[in-house]
Amino acid sequence: MQIYYDVVIIGAGPSGMACAASIAGYGLDVLVLDEQSAPGGQLYRQIEHQPHETINILGKDYAQGLSLVQEFRNSKVTYLPESTAWKISPECRVCFSRNGASYEVQGKRVVIATGAMERPVPFSGWTLPGVLTAGGADALFKTSGVLPTGPVCMIGSGPLMLLVAQHLIRAGIHVEHMLDTTPQHALMKALPQLPTALRRPFYLMKGAQMLYSTATAVKKKHTGITSYAIHGNGKVESILTVKNGKQVTIPAKTVLVHEGIISRIEFSRQLDLSHTWDCVQRYWHPTVDTFGRTSNPNIFMIGDGAYVHGGAAAALKGKLAAVELMQDIGTLTTQQIQDIAPPLKTALHRECSPRPFVDALYRPRPSLYNVSDETLICRCEEVTAGSIRDAIKTKETTPEMVKAITRCGMGPCQGRMCTIALNEIVAAETGQTIEMVTAPRVRPPVRNLSLGELAKMTLMPAQEKEERAE
Numbered sequence: 001m002q003i004y005y006d007v008v009i010i011g012a013g014p015s016g017m018a019c020a021a022s023i024a025g026y027g028l029d030v031l032v033l034d035e036q037s038a039p040g041g042q043l044y045r046q047i048e049h050q051p052h053e054t055i056n057i058l059g060k061d062y063a064q065g066l067s068l069v070q071e072f073r074n075s076k077v078t079y080l081p082e083s084t085a086w087k088i089s090p091e092c093r094v095c096f097s098r099n100g101a102s103y104e105v106q107g108k109r110v111v112i113a114t115g116a117m118e119r120p121v122p123f124s125g126w127t128l129p130g131v132l133t134a135g136g137a138d139a140l141f142k143t144s145g146v147l148p149t150g151p152v153c154m155i156g157s158g159p160l161m162l163l164v165a166q167h168l169i170r171a172g173i174h175v176e177h178m179l180d181t182t183p184q185h186a187l188m189k190a191l192p193q194l195p196t197a198l199r200r201p202f203y204l205m206k207g208a209q210m211l212y213s214t215a216t217a218v219k220k221k222h223t224g225i226t227s228y229a230i231h232g233n234g235k236v237e238s239i240l241t242v243k244n245g246k247q248v249t250i251p252a253k254t255v256l257v258h259e260g261i262i263s264r265i266e267f268s269r270q271l272d273l274s275h276t277w278d279c280v281q282r283y284w285h286p287t288v289d290t291f292g293r294t295s296n297p298n299i300f301m302i303g304d305g306a307y308v309h310g311g312a313a314a315a316l317k318g319k320l321a322a323v324e325l326m327q328d329i330g331t332l333t334t335q336q337i338q339d340i341a342p343p344l345k346t347a348l349h350r351e352c353s354p355r356p357f358v359d360a361l362y363r364p365r366p367s368l369y370n371v372s373d374e375t376l377i378c379r380c381e382e383v384t385a386g387s388i389r390d391a392i393k394t395k396e397t398t399p400e401m402v403k404a405i406t407r408c409g410m411g412p413c414q415g416r417m418c419t420i421a422l423n424e425i426v427a428a429e430t431g432q433t434i435e436m437v438t439a440p441r442v443r444p445p446v447r448n449l450s451l452g453e454l455a456k457m458t459l460m461p462a463q464e465k466e467e468r469a470e
Helices: 014-024 052-058 065-074 134-144 159-170 186-197 201-217 266-270 311-329 334-352 355-361 385-391 399-406 419-430 451-456 462-469
Strands: 004-010 030-033 078-080 083-088 093-098 101-112 116-118 131-133 152-156 175-180 220-222 225-231 238-243 246-251 254-258 261-263 275-278 283-286 299-301 376-378
Touching (some): 014 311, 030 083, 101 311, 159 175, 175 225, 385 419, 399 419
Parallel strands (some): 004 030, 004 101, 030 078, 101 299, 131 254, 175 220
Antiparallel strands (some): 083 093, 093 101, 116 261, 225 238, 275 283
């Protein structure tokens, strides 16, 4: 296996594919590592193999990803699917696992294009069979053609919930209840951002159409939901909600939950890069410039992993990063960059213009992590909210200390499902704001890896590492 590359890209979603295809077009040696079996990321998952009926259900935005995938396939990149990156060094060395063996490669630059994830929000009953995330249900349909059995109840807030509802309705699944947790008066608070969003009226019209068609198809729509719990004996049987201060019980069999999307930052945290707190959507994201360059000048983060703007914006971020990467490596002249970059910046700015309005409209409700002591926070290690609160003895207690005491975040998922809730609970119990709380460190491997594979992995010679890094 080749060891040295000009650029190593982790992730073959919209941003990773666009970046790779752009760079390879100028003759650079590019390696793309991706966990999935085919390019497309979460947004365009399995798009090359979908029947016409499925593409009709998933809509035009999904179908548009096929041209990007084809461009990526036609480019001269080294593409390794089913490859899981588990460590990145500041010197641009990447360790990854493929087919049960681990390898180490060296790039002049590394681009992290791992995208976003649904915000993990624990609640009573979230481990019961019959409870899925909305995005998880959509991914299952894209991958295997499997749909949840109706009637379906959807809980949460955000554009993705509406989009998944549209997919289910087109597929003939009965969505019986829609429980909207969007905070009251959210629209009034978002109105100051509307003038900027009007730069893309078609985007707003598309959102309004989704709202209208969902409201028409789903007869039982509930607003003002401030909390919910799912009950059942071995399976989902009912949902206990608090609506406008009153408890309401709703019978249910299948529940899809969605509370927003956040950037995946396990690698940026592992690298100890600089991060910025988004006080509207309440999540950390890496601090990057227009081209995706992070606080480590050799490491780039692009797409929704840098900040959640959606698939079209992610592809533009990938192309902009490619411009900067080619300047770094010396492939483009200054004049060429001045010709290529400005149109991309303009297109990205326009594509992102509705985002402040959408983020303000669907900001997380304040009570998102106000859960009971019995609620399971860390599913891997079975740590409850009560155990976390018991471990917080003083106002100086940190999430790292709680992790050591309770094992919250030490399970197979490496804290991806519980760290946010842990940070929120520590902040609430110690009286700090969430941005003041330092999350537990992320240490490699950031994915599960057997000791046998680690012991047998192929490492680069130490002397060559130093020479290449220079």
